[in-house]
Amino acid sequence: MSAPAALAAVRAERLHSLLETLAGFGPGENGGMDRQALSEGDLLARAWLIERTQALGCRVWTDGCANLFIRRDGREDLPPVMTGSHIDTQPSGGTLDGCYGVMAGLECLHALEDASIRTRRPIELVVWTNEEGSRFSPGAMGSSAFVEPARLEGYRPNRDAAGVSLGEALDAHARRFPGLPQRAPIAAHAFIELHIEQGPVLEQAGIPLGVVTGIQGVRWYQVRCKGTSAHAGTTPMSMRRDALLLAMTCLPPIDALAERLAGDDKRLTFGRWNVKPNAINTIAGEVVFTLDFRHADPAVLHAFDASLAACLPADTEVECLFSHAPTTFHPAVLDVLEQACDATGLARLPIRSGAFHDAMYLAGHCPTGMLFVPSRAGISHNPLEFTEPAQLEAGTRALAWALVSLAEQP
Amino acid sequence: MSAPAALAAVRAERLHSLLETLAGFGPGENGGMDRQALSEGDLLARAWLIERTQALGCRVWTDGCANLFIRRDGREDLPPVMTGSHIDTQPSGGTLDGCYGVMAGLECLHALEDASIRTRRPIELVVWTNEEGSRFSPGAMGSSAFVEPARLEGYRPNRDAAGVSLGEALDAHARRFPGLPQRAPIAAHAFIELHIEQGPVLEQAGIPLGVVTGIQGVRWYQVRCKGTSAHAGTTPMSMRRDALLLAMTCLPPIDALAERLAGDDKRLTFGRWNVKPNAINTIAGEVVFTLDFRHADPAVLHAFDASLAACLPADTEVECLFSHAPTTFHPAVLDVLEQACDATGLARLPIRSGAFHDAMYLAGHCPTGMLFVPSRAGISHNPLEFTEPAQLEAGTRALAWALVSLAEQP
Numbered sequence: 001m002s003a004p005a006a007l008a009a010v011r012a013e014r015l016h017s018l019l020e021t022l023a024g025f026g027p028g029e030n031g032g033m034d035r036q037a038l039s040e041g042d043l044l045a046r047a048w049l050i051e052r053t054q055a056l057g058c059r060v061w062t063d064g065c066a067n068l069f070i071r072r073d074g075r076e077d078l079p080p081v082m083t084g085s086h087i088d089t090q091p092s093g094g095t096l097d098g099c100y101g102v103m104a105g106l107e108c109l110h111a112l113e114d115a116s117i118r119t120r121r122p123i124e125l126v127v128w129t130n131e132e133g134s135r136f137s138p139g140a141m142g143s144s145a146f147v148e149p150a151r152l153e154g155y156r157p158n159r160d161a162a163g164v165s166l167g168e169a170l171d172a173h174a175r176r177f178p179g180l181p182q183r184a185p186i187a188a189h190a191f192i193e194l195h196i197e198q199g200p201v202l203e204q205a206g207i208p209l210g211v212v213t214g215i216q217g218v219r220w221y222q223v224r225c226k227g228t229s230a231h232a233g234t235t236p237m238s239m240r241r242d243a244l245l246l247a248m249t250c251l252p253p254i255d256a257l258a259e260r261l262a263g264d265d266k267r268l269t270f271g272r273w274n275v276k277p278n279a280i281n282t283i284a285g286e287v288v289f290t291l292d293f294r295h296a297d298p299a300v301l302h303a304f305d306a307s308l309a310a311c312l313p314a315d316t317e318v319e320c321l322f323s324h325a326p327t328t329f330h331p332a333v334l335d336v337l338e339q340a341c342d343a344t345g346l347a348r349l350p351i352r353s354g355a356f357h358d359a360m361y362l363a364g365h366c367p368t369g370m371l372f373v374p375s376r377a378g379i380s381h382n383p384l385e386f387t388e389p390a391q392l393e394a395g396t397r398a399l400a401w402a403l404v405s406l407a408e409q410p
Numbered sequence: 411m412s413a414p415a416a417l418a419a420v421r422a423e424r425l426h427s428l429l430e431t432l433a434g435f436g437p438g439e440n441g442g443m444d445r446q447a448l449s450e451g452d453l454l455a456r457a458w459l460i461e462r463t464q465a466l467g468c469r470v471w472t473d474g475c476a477n478l479f480i481r482r483d484g485r486e487d488l489p490p491v492m493t494g495s496h497i498d499t500q501p502s503g504g505t506l507d508g509c510y511g512v513m514a515g516l517e518c519l520h521a522l523e524d525a526s527i528r529t530r531r532p533i534e535l536v537v538w539t540n541e542e543g544s545r546f547s548p549g550a551m552g553s554s555a556f557v558e559p560a561r562l563e564g565y566r567p568n569r570d571a572a573g574v575s576l577g578e579a580l581d582a583h584a585r586r587f588p589g590l591p592q593r594a595p596i597a598a599h600a601f602i603e604l605h606i607e608q609g610p611v612l613e614q615a616g617i618p619l620g621v622v623t624g625i626q627g628v629r630w631y632q633v634r635c636k637g638t639s640a641h642a643g644t645t646p647m648s649m650r651r652d653a654l655l656l657a658m659t660c661l662p663p664i665d666a667l668a669e670r671l672a673g674d675d676k677r678l679t680f681g682r683w684n685v686k687p688n689a690i691n692t693i694a695g696e697v698v699f700t701l702d703f704r705h706a707d708p709a710v711l712h713a714f715d716a717s718l719a720a721c722l723p724a725d726t727e728v729e730c731l732f733s734h735a736p737t738t739f740h741p742a743v744l745d746v747l748e749q750a751c752d753a754t755g756l757a758r759l760p761i762r763s764g765a766f767h768d769a770m771y772l773a774g775h776c777p778t779g780m781l782f783v784p785s786r787a788g789i790s791h792n793p794l795e796f797t798e799p800a801q802l803e804a805g806t807r808a809l810a811w812a813l814v815s816l817a818e819q820p
Binding site for chain 2: 197198200201204218220230231232234237239242244245248266267268269270271273274278279280281282283284292321353354356378379380381
């Protein structure tokens, strides 16, 4: 069996060295990263990755959104098994978000080479462009454009804070790597994304591996509460229309609605508050706050949509800012991932992803699944982001097993 | 009796013309004013006022804080009866706040002249510098420095948003009016400030004149609620420390405390909210909000101070930002003001001021009182600020009666 041999060939020291090398491109403050999409740090990291994998005998392509496809050929010219994630970071991000999945995939390519394993199907390590969305909107842009190339024309005019358009940044990428052939999107046999959890569930459960069953759907709403701005000293309570107090009365019914629909699975956040005029001695004339509601069941999300407006008091306006359906990963891929975890001899937990990932778009393209490793204290998008080295190794071993297992499928 | 004669000599058209002329200096947007303290608009208004009152036979002085003292001599050289307010405005203020009290005082000087009344005591119309505090901090600076001149040295280094210090602005004022003599603070027989209510009480009661019994004391507190910033999608509810939800739990006990202490007199406002990181998909890691509590009884304010911290949940920090004791106006002055209102034939209401005024500082210097006229819809600090012309006239008539009555006192 080649899957156990691939698992056994994973070398923790090499994985950590790869992560350390990648972290050298675009370092940020306080030991974190600032390697935003298609920045100079990103281009340097790509150049290193291309050179290193070509030296391993891989072929490398790009596409119209500067995604990188790094192929280790199989015994047959079948649709490949893909794995990967992103190497762009938040402006004050950590060294593992996205990067771990790509470096773990690279370590698997090394392990296959060391163990002299030639899989039936090709294995492709993919670097998806601009997953974070912190330089160019929207996030998960590379995987979105791979799955639906027509979207790219809509993305190209989007500009970063300095006024550079995505189109200009993509053209600069093409000039930087003139020898890199472009490839049109291809069919894939499966996609697996290995990622840090970015939440506290695995750590709190004391379990090192999470088989991700799906990605929650999300609703972002904005609630505008209208009052009358007036002097805090001169206006008796009975004559006030205090928008802040009105906003306070909105929260219990929204919470009750979410609780009724989701129970223990409730994920409800009132994250952004803008109060006008926001002065100590002035009664708020307007309060606009947002709510983020997530759930894995589309029926729950639809019920939330249907009931939200009716549970709010008068003098409020509600507006949907963003909506995304839940993603359910492919049962056959989940099955392989469970076996891969078991092959490491470590415990696994089914878990759903609260955050978006490139796998969300890939799930519409081919059978897809994700593996999580724990995040210390659930911290991510922060220089303090950390996962135990042994857990990073375990995730990579499971990935190697799963890739080979899938790549041997007919 | 000269007080009724002075009342009868007040001319509404002249009052409105004076207000209109003053509004020509430093106009703002939407028909409002932008005449901040010691700005070019303020200096032009002062030049006009000095020239006009000198032409009326008045003598004019200034002092170290650029207050203007415009004296109409009496029959005897006794401490004067003072009246006045301020002519600086908010950056988007109305035409009446402060300005009404000064123009009504000027109209009274005209009325005395027209009626050939020479009061026993001098009458001084005063323009207090920088009451609004919107250009230089703190507000009510001119009256504060008049009452306690040692404070001025502490004020002079304070800078406006453009970096100009108060000291520089005061020096420029002195250069602009080189002929204006400086005068040290003098004793006064009484001070009366006529002002728009800036609240809705008189309008709602349908009563045109308010005799102000005092100014509420105020407490400004800031409450810091500490949580942990985390991803809205990945963090289960049970593992969250949501600073926004923590802040919500603070409001009912604070409200209950204020209600218990103040009952129907409660004035409690949660006006300023700063949420970090204030992102839709991030649980709030910190929320800082302010509360403004006002009351006329020092014992209530002290009880609030003593109980506030104990009623807040864990993980909150409370800090007092500002505190001012209540002001009670002088019974003898209130008595004269009540008679003055009655002399107009119109109804009056005892009212307390929820906002600060220069009279707050003057009350520590000499017997002091205030008169209010209604504000339409309670609106002030806004171009929509408005009082019916007949109400502006009625207030001025009462002021004329009161000034003469006080100025005839031995």
